[in-house]
Amino acid sequence: DRPKLLGISGSLRSGSNSTALLEALKAALAPSIELTVLTLNDVPLYNEDEDSATQPEGAASLRAKIAAADGVIFVSPEYNYGPSGAMKNAVDWGSRPYGKGSLLGKPVLVVTSSPGSTGGIRAQAPLRESLSAAGARVVAYPHLAVPGVADKVKDGAFTDEKTQKFLTGGINALVKEIELLAHAKAG
Ligand code: FNR
Numbered sequence: 001d002r003p004k005l006l007g008i009s010g011s012l013r014s015g016s017n018s019t020a021l022l023e024a025l026k027a028a029l030a031p032s033i034e035l036t037v038l039t040l041n042d043v044p045l046y047n048e049d050e051d052s053a054t055q056p057e058g059a060a061s062l063r064a065k066i067a068a069a070d071g072v073i074f075v076s077p078e079y080n081y082g083p084s085g086a087m088k089n090a091v092d093w094g095s096r097p098y099g100k101g102s103l104l105g106k107p108v109l110v111v112t113s114s115p116g117s118t119g120g121i122r123a124q125a126p127l128r129e130s131l132s133a134a135g136a137r138v139v140a141y142p143h144l145a146v147p148g149v150a151d152k153v154k155d156g157a158f159t160d161e162k163t164q165k166f167l168t169g170g171i172n173a174l175v176k177e178i179e180l181l182a183h184a185k186a187g
Pocket of ligand 1: 013017018019114116
């Protein structure tokens with residue numbers, strides 16, 4: 001079976017480079033890998049009062065999509081040296097209920113980007129740390145940071161072959177992690 005991946009964009013804006021990166025990845029990977037792109041516009045801020053027997057629809061849907069995926073790709077911009085609030089909020093929803101969160105044991109890949117020269121690299125460590133706290137299996141290597149992202153994706157496709165190879169290489173590492181986990185469960 002081809003792996004089912006969920007790609008979550010950490011930017012809410014319509015012209016987002018993060019979302020564009022995911023769309024380009026989806027096109028580059030098809031048809032061998034299924035990648036569904038998700039934006040977080042409908043996910044409310046985490047509120048423990050609303051996290052009981054039921055949750056707000058956007059949050060419940062996010063959890064269900066993470067749970068159904070074999071692996072998740074978190075593509076975040078860097079906001080003030082960390083991941084965007086929307087992205088951190090998605091990790092918070094995915095981390096609960098404690099011990100049963102949808103991110104627990106889930107293979108995940110972290111990608112950051114920026115139009116500038118640092119590729120959002122300063123958001124990598126804090127995002128990885130939060131995903132670890134949620135119990136996700138964070139792919140340790142490579143750290144995928146894409147500088148000058150606005151020049152590397154256009155009309156839903158990569159315009160830079162190096163960037164495409166760099167990111168699809170990361171996806172291969174994620175798929176390997178998914179396969180290792182499947183073998184461990186079967187064995
Ligand atoms: C930014 N940006 C930014 N860039 C960066 O390299 N380091 C940073 O710390 C920040 N901080 C930051 C904070 C806030 C509140 C905004 C709105 C932006 C710029 C950011 O990389 C740029 O806007 C990206 O285009 C955002 O990603 P999307 O929306 O294109 O996916």
